[in-house]
Amino acid sequence: MPDDPHPALSPEEWIQYGDDLQIMADWAADKRPFGPARRFTLEDKRHAVAAIALHNQPFGFTHDDEALLGEMLRFYDHRGFAGDAEMAARIRRLLKKVSALLPPKAVEEVLEKRPE
Numbered sequence: 241m242p243d244d245p246h247p248a249l250s251p252e253e254w255i256q257y258g259d260d261l262q263i264m265a266d267w268a269a270d271k272r273p274f275g276p277a278r279r280f281t282l283e284d285k286r287h288a289v290a291a292i293a294l295h296n297q298p299f300g301f302t303h304d305d306e307a308l309l310g311e312m313l314r315f316y317d318h319r320g321f322a323g324d325a326e327m328a329a330r331i332r333r334l335l336k337k338v339s340a341l342l343p344p345k346a347v348e349e350v351l352e353k354r355p356e
Contacts (some may be wrong), residue, residue, distance in 0.1 A: 245340040248291035254343040257292065258351055264292045291341040295351075301338045303345055309335040 249257065257263050267285040294300030309331055316328035343351065 245287075245337055247340050248287045249343070251344050251347045253288070254347045255350055257288075258295060258343065258347075259354065261292075264289050287340070291343075294341055295343065301341055303342060303348065306335065306338055306342060309338060 268289045270282055270285065313328055313331045313335060316324045316331060342348075
């Protein structure tokens with residue numbers, strides 16, 4: 241995975257596909273193109289499947305996790321002890337990976353309002 245991962249799904253794709261387990265299964269099986277942009281790479285599909293599979297699961301990531309990592313990053317960014325710069329870089333990479341798996345907060349609110 242690249243050091244600067246892109247979001248797994250666009251806001252529009254989260255709204256359209258975020259709750260569709262059949263679409264997720266098809267992408268995981270490499271049966272259909274991914275999203276309205278018709279992306280075909282297996283890596284893009286796996287990234288989207290991972291995000292959907294983790295969304296709203298007790299073992300998944302939340303925006304609270306993202307905020308906690310942000311706080312840790314600010315701490316290490318502003319402290320001047322040996323090893324802090326390396327720790328900040330590692331936390332920054334982890335934060336980017338976690339953020340890429342989460343829907344934007346505004347989209348999360350839309351998804352939460354949907355009837356089950």
